[in-house]
Amino acid sequence: MDHQRLAQLLFPDITTTPEDIEKMYPPRNLPEGAKVTRMAPSPTGFMHLGNLFSAIVGERLAHQSNGVFFLRIEDTDLKRAVEGGVEKIINVFNHYGLNFDEGATIDGDNGAYGPYRQRQRANIYQTFAKQLVERGLAYPCFCTEEELTEMREKQQEMKINFGYYGEWAKCRNLSFEEIEANIKAGKPYVLRFRSEGDPNKRFTHHDLVKGDIELPENDQDIVLLKSDGIPTYHFAHVVDDHLMQTTHVVRGEEWLATLNIHLQLFRTMGWKAPKYVHTAQLMKMDGGSKRKLSKRKDPELALDFYNAEGYPVPSVLEYLMTLLNSNFEDWRMANPTAPMNDFQFTTKKMSNSGSLFDIDKLKDVSKNTISVMSADEVYNEVTTWAKDFDQQLYSLLTADEQKAKAIFAIGRGGAKPRKDLAVWSEVKDYVAFFYEELFTPATEYPENISKEDTLAILNQYKGIYSAADDGEVWFNKVREMGEALGFAGKPKDYKKNPDQFKGHVGDVSQVIRLAITGRTNSPDLCSVMQILGEETCQQRLSQAIETIEK
Ligand code: GLU
Numbered sequence: 001m002d003h004q005r006l007a008q009l010l011f012p013d014i015t016t017t018p019e020d021i022e023k024m025y026p027p028r029n030l031p032e033g034a035k036v037t038r039m040a041p042s043p044t045g046f047m048h049l050g051n052l053f054s055a056i057v058g059e060r061l062a063h064q065s066n067g068v069f070f071l072r073i074e075d076t077d078l079k080r081a082v083e084g085g086v087e088k089i090i091n092v093f094n095h096y097g098l099n100f101d102e103g104a105t106i107d108g109d110n111g112a113y114g115p116y117r118q119r120q121r122a123n124i125y126q127t128f129a130k131q132l133v134e135r136g137l138a139y140p141c142f143c144t145e146e147e148l149t150e151m152r153e154k155q156q157e158m159k160i161n162f163g164y165y166g167e168w169a170k171c172r173n174l175s176f177e178e179i180e181a182n183i184k185a186g187k188p189y190v191l192r193f194r195s196e197g198d199p200n201k202r203f204t205h206h207d208l209v210k211g212d213i214e215l216p217e218n219d220q221d222i223v224l225l226k227s228d229g230i231p232t233y234h235f236a237h238v239v240d241d242h243l244m245q246t247t248h249v250v251r252g253e254e255w256l257a258t259l260n261i262h263l264q265l266f267r268t269m270g271w272k273a274p275k276y277v278h279t280a281q282l283m284k285m286d287g288g289s290k291r292k293l294s295k296r297k298d299p300e301l302a303l304d305f306y307n308a309e310g311y312p313v314p315s316v317l318e319y320l321m322t323l324l325n326s327n328f329e330d331w332r333m334a335n336p337t338a339p340m341n342d343f344q345f346t347t348k349k350m351s352n353s354g355s356l357f358d359i360d361k362l363k364d365v366s367k368n369t370i371s372v373m374s375a376d377e378v379y380n381e382v383t384t385w386a387k388d389f390d391q392q393l394y395s396l397l398t399a400d401e402q403k404a405k406a407i408f409a410i411g412r413g414g415a416k417p418r419k420d421l422a423v424w425s426e427v428k429d430y431v432a433f434f435y436e437e438l439f440t441p442a443t444e445y446p447e448n449i450s451k452e453d454t455l456a457i458l459n460q461y462k463g464i465y466s467a468a469d470d471g472e473v474w475f476n477k478v479r480e481m482g483e484a485l486g487f488a489g490k491p492k493d494y495k496k497n498p499d500q501f502k503g504h505v506g507d508v509s510q511v512i513r514l515a516i517t518g519r520t521n522s523p524d525l526c527s528v529m530q531i532l533g534e535e536t537c538q539q540r541l542s543q544a545i546e547t548i549e550k
Pocket of ligand 1: 040249
């Protein structure tokens with residue numbers, strides 16, 4: 001077979017040579033040890049936790065080493081691509097503060113190693129494919145879907161490996177004339193790789209997460225270019241990561257199954273393969289056993305879920321880091337306020353089996369994260385979230401910024417900050433009693449206090465309460481009033497002699513709390529009352545008295 005002639009027949013329009021292309025991708029000028037990593041998502045419109053999980057790894061490896069983190073859009077599969085998919089990818093990564101140094105932008109490219117959308121790189125792949133044909137390492141395959149199905153059925157019957165390989169690779173040995181006739185007849189074809197691998201031979205590969213793994217050689221004549229001249233993932237990955245000079249490919253472990261193909265292609269092309277970081281699958285506990293997070297069953301797999309619920313960005317990042325590096329939690333404990341990026345991330349501490357995703361743990365992490373934010377930060381975060389997800393809350397908070405910030409300041413800033421909030425969607429309920437529109441008065445008062453005493457507490461308190469009272473004055477007033485009504489001034493006195501008292505000061509303040517907030521639980525009541533102001537407090541006390549009297 002005259003391979004040169006075949007290459008010309010298959011790629012008459014390709015006039016560039018591999019050398020021409022290599023020249024367009026000069027070596028990157030980076031410091032010693034700098035890593036080049038990339039995110040290479042498909043614009044399917046669905047961004048999942050795994051995307052973010054891998055992105056954190058890629059971003060950290062690149063930026064910790066003064067390297068480059070870039071974005072490549074893998075849009076070779078038109079069936080999966082959706083309108084606005086690229087925009088969505090870019091917005092999600094922006095939202096999480098994972099900044100790309102180069103790559104696809106919403107309406108173009110930024111960087112010298114593009115184009116960064118694979119569909120725009122067709123002639124690049126075809127140039128290298130043409131070279132493989134010239135070398136006798138690639139050939140056109142005209143097999144139809146039906147023929148391939150028939151082949152598979154036969155293989156199934158014979159209980160042998162599936163696929164297009166060895167003797168099953170019918171189109172391997174077509175003559176030039178047969179190929180020419182097929183093309184003239186307009187028969188569609190794909191371009192296949194002529195594999196010389198022997199699956200009975202195995203080789204060792206070192207993965208940065210999985211360690212040394214044994215892989216069989218690949219013997220499948222995999223498709224390099226589909227019938228529209230667009231590459232498969234395998235070929236595009238190898239060509240792109242070579243030209244773009246990716247040093248570390250971070251991707252999900254589902255790609256381990258075809259890693260032997262990728263390594264074989266790198267070798268055949270005479271290119272150095274990148275290092276691979278195959279991240280473990282995210283798992284969850286379900287009825288006592290572990291399983292993979294599933295798109296169908298688990299809303300928490302979608303990154304949109306975290307936006308809608310209002311998980312602060314640092315909470316999600318912190319939590320994922322605890323899953324990624326086993327020593328992160330200890331580091332965080334020792335450095336509670338340090339920026340997360342001060343932590344030295346390493347692939348050596350990555351788990352090589354599935355990472356267990358636990359939403360309750362995420363919430364705990366988030367409570368901690370929110371508890372150390374300033375009131376201003378909370379205000380900004382909540383309003384940004386509410387603007388998109390809760391218009392009523394947004395209007396209430398922004399109508400009186402000072403009041404909202406005062407609410408968020410309660411119990412914040414001390415050594416033991418309150419940990420009421422895990423997600424911004426909980427804020428509405430948390431602040432509800434500060435706003436007439438959301439306030440629900442209590443309908444039930446503690447059963448251990450008689451109706452007369454409840455009314456006496458509220459009536460008397462109405463008379464002595466002043467909005468000017470600070471915490472101490474406020475508490476003393478409540479205590480003295482309680483004592484006069486027969487309640488112990490200290491819970492421990494009551495515990496010692498329960499028969500001598502009607503209850504203790506805590507019971508008295510609980511009645512006031514219920515009248516003011518409608519709840520049995522609230523942040524510091526004196527602060528709450530200061531924010532509500534004298535008029536509102538008086539009015540709520542009166543309203544409560546009326547309700548109880550009825
Ligand atoms: N486009 C592939 C995916 O979305 C990317 C895998 C990779 O990072 O190489 O799964």
